[in-house]
């Protein structure tokens with residue numbers, strides 16, 4: 001436990017301190033990538049509890065992913081000590097909704113033992129109900145099942161109808177904090193408004209320029225109109241970036257400029273090492289060549305040249321030792337389809353890889369099977385990890401036998417799923433309901449092991465909020481980033497969101513960043529000529545170092561917007 005007292009905010013810079021120690025009332029913290037949002041948020045909560053004697057039980061911190069919630073919890077434990085931090089409610093929107101429903105099952109018309117429908121149960125209800133949404137919900141309800149989306153909409157409906165219940169929750173949580181507020185959707189926003197304390201102690205934090213979930217209903221408009229929604233809101237901006245070297249940050253700032261949603265956006269580098277390398281840029285002949293470039297460069301950084309040093313100059317006293325390990329490296333891409341060539345090349349070179357997509361955990365057939373089996377064997381004791389392993393063994397044997405319908409599930413699916421679930425099972429101890437909820441709501445990326453000694457492969461969406469010393473952003477091509485079907489023109493707003501995604505990718509890098517594009521790539525069934533993304537045009541050529549292009553100059557290359 002860190003020392004609490006006057007020194008609590010010493011580890012923050014001046015603006016972070018202003019945000020962390022702001023008085024009560026609505027507070028919006030607008031902060032770009034790498035400016036220390038989590039750090040500020042946790043220090044604010046710790047400051048309120050330790051210095052202003054706010055009871056921890058009055059605090060509710062909401063995040064969007066379980067992984068982010070765990071990170072918050074971990075940091076609060078460090079600042080306040082696990083015992084005090086324990087009383088703070090830290091949850092995702094889903095788990096918050098679930099706990100409200102649990103506490104009020106009867107009022108919500110649910111049996112006490114209700115649970116979340118799995119895919120098979122949803123599909124069956126869908127088929128029986130046809131297009132009738134009200135009938136669909138009824139069918140689920142008859143079986144004491146709840147749809148995942150309903151984890152927010154059901155508590156919302158409950159609270160909208162019951163002022164007394166609202167008052168009870170408002171009395172319980174007098175301080176609410178929401179991270180990544182730019183990603184809030186309509187139902188989540190309405191739930192927040194209902195819960196937000198009358199004294200307006202709502203602190204929202206986020207970055208509109210990293211709003212990348214509109215396809216799933218998120219609406220950055222809620223962020224932009226925070227001060228209209230919550231009167232007398234205080235606004236604090238954090239502009240000092242502690243994450244990235246100066247050239248990386250400069251490239252990122254230039255890249256977002258054409259569609260920044262933040263008026264007068266500023267990001268100042270805290271790291272000013274004059275030796276910091278430029279952004280590497282590689283124009284590959286093909287996607288295979290691009291994959292070779294990634295492998296070659298990783299090999300230079302880690303394998304062959306383990307003595308070569310990264311730039312040093314981390315601002316908070318941590319020093320980059322100069323050694324790059326596989327776990328320092330991430331390869332980011334727009335679509336999962338791009339990963340295969342990279343994984344293959346890394347695999348052939350003997351580089352350990354961990355790849356998780358942002359797909360939902362429960363969409364994996366092996367995961368679905370293990371979860372179902374565990375639920376049926378609910379009465380068994382023992383640690384979850386042991387039960388998962390045992391279940392996988394049983395299932396693998398069952399599916400090893402050929403069936404008439406062919407292999408719906410292979411033993412490999414089952415083993416892969418059990419590996420994926422193991423870290424989660426270990427974290428859940430023997431709490432089966434918590435484990436099943438996380439399977440129902442979690443993304444595969446949540447199961448990533450940050451300590452694994454392997455190169456991490458991620459989609460840009462899944463990389464949000466993370467940081468790596470070395471980042472490759474591959475496939476920086478028109479049609480891929482921004483993503484577009486051949487022959488179609490996406491709406492302006494869709495392109496702006498793709499640019500934000502590009503920005504998210506660039507700003508994951510701490511010390512070294514490489515962007516690459518291929519002249520030819522297999523897409524939609526045929527090999528296509530590709531041009532570099534126009535997003536790169538917004539970046540000064542002087543910020544790039546060209547990495548030995550292999551594309552022979554041919555007449556048609558003049559059409560590509562080259563370097």
Ligand code: ATP
Nearest residue numbers: 012013032033034035036037038039242243316465
């Ligand atoms: P993103 O928008 O990408 O999620 P963020 O604003 O949440 O970024 P953090 O991940 O909290 O940023 O912080 C980025 C890095 O900067 C972390 O490594 C963090 O430890 C470091 N950092 C933040 N504030 C400070 C500070 N005052 N002094 C030193 N280092 C800091």
Ligand code: MG
Nearest residue numbers: 037038465466
């Ligand atoms: Mg963050």
